[in-house]
């Protein structure tokens with residue numbers, strides 16, 4: 412059923428017959444055009460808010476109960492009390508994303524009363540597809556709770572402040588991600604991609620191509636960030652923390668004993684202000700060619716392995732072959748360059764250059780950063796054979812979607828080839844195939860649609 416204001420308000424009334432009039436807000440999903448696994452290192456990314464969203468009908472309550480209902484029965488009803496300390500539900504439970512928003516705002520506003528609300532959720536962003544349905548839920552809950560608290564966007568908290576706060580707040584669910592999703596969802600603009608810089612958060616809107624389409628194709632391999640998948644995702648940010656420490660050590664030896672590098676981005680944007688070539692040279696000197704164990708890293712840092720384990724790396728599991736510091740770092744450097752090049756291609760209306768950067772990005776994610784999977788690789792190969800100007804995995808990886816840049820005259824051939832060579836060859840049922848092509852358009856930021864208060 413299509414999502415309309417009436418459907419949302421009726422859904423809310425049916426779920427909460429005793430509630431007062433409901434308000435409505437929406438938060439878009441996003442597709443990351445380029446710049447994967449960079450945000451948590453403070454490096455720039457280039458995503459776009461899309462015309463698929465999470466919708467939320469909400470009404471305040473007199474008590475402190477939060478009641479959550481979802482139009483999709485796959486998401487079980489959840490109720491919890493809004494208190495000074497809200498315990499997370501079990502890992503992977505969908506209500507944790509709502510809790511994350513409320514906990515984050517409580518810590519910021521210290522409200523006199525921990526207000527309750529009745530929330531009815533619907534949406535058309537496929538979940539576990541790398542299109543940020545979960546961050547959209549965090550942002551939608553945030554808008555609802557701000558309104559219930561009587562707080563006004565921009566007046567009581569700016570969108571930039573909110574995006575920064577929520578990037579931190581979403582870690583409540585157990586991910587160690589960066590701030591890309593919350594920023595583009597709160598600051599995206601129709602017909603534009605967002606060039607996002609972090610620490611401090613800055614967003615520049617860059618016009619997207621007017622005639623070429625970005626088509627999202629779902630690999631139909633679910634990539635929910637729970638259990639083993641969450642560990643695989645977190646391995647990226649946690650390895651980059653080790654990388655940061657090893658590079659800081661090298662930079663101290665090369666430049667200055669007192670140098671501090673808080674995150675990889677400091678190599679370029681901090682007082683060091685290195686060029687890409689200088690950063691690459693430093694990293695090559697700092698990281699060995701082969702995989703290393705925690706013992707090697709501890710020795711390099713002159714710290715006992717035990718301290719290292721306690722020092723922010725509690726959750727770190729050493730991969731069987733050791734840490735591939737060099738290749739992980741290489742992805743950070745080359746992807747950073749590609750983000751800048753891709754931004755320039757948008758500004759110069761150069762889809763060919765943009766597409767080439769997308770292909771390079773994919774293979775860097777696959778071979779250097781190791782966050783792809785055979786299905787995503789097969790889709791990128793097929794897209795290239797089908798005439799796409801660019802194709803790459805998008806989002807966290809290990810499944811989910813690819814994003815493809817397709818010229819208008821190639822759209823038919825692209826879709827037909829993907830259909831035949833990827834979906835049919837892999838035996839996906841027709842219903843799934845039909846919902847796997849998502850021609851996406853850029854969309855505006857998260858906002859209220861109907862506000863009762």
Ligand code: NG1
Nearest residue numbers: 447448541543586588589591806807
């Ligand atoms: P998705 O694709 O929504 O799971 C995750 C992180 C981003 C970013 C990308 C990889 C969260 C909420 N999102 O996105 O910050 O690191 O992976 O580029 O952790």
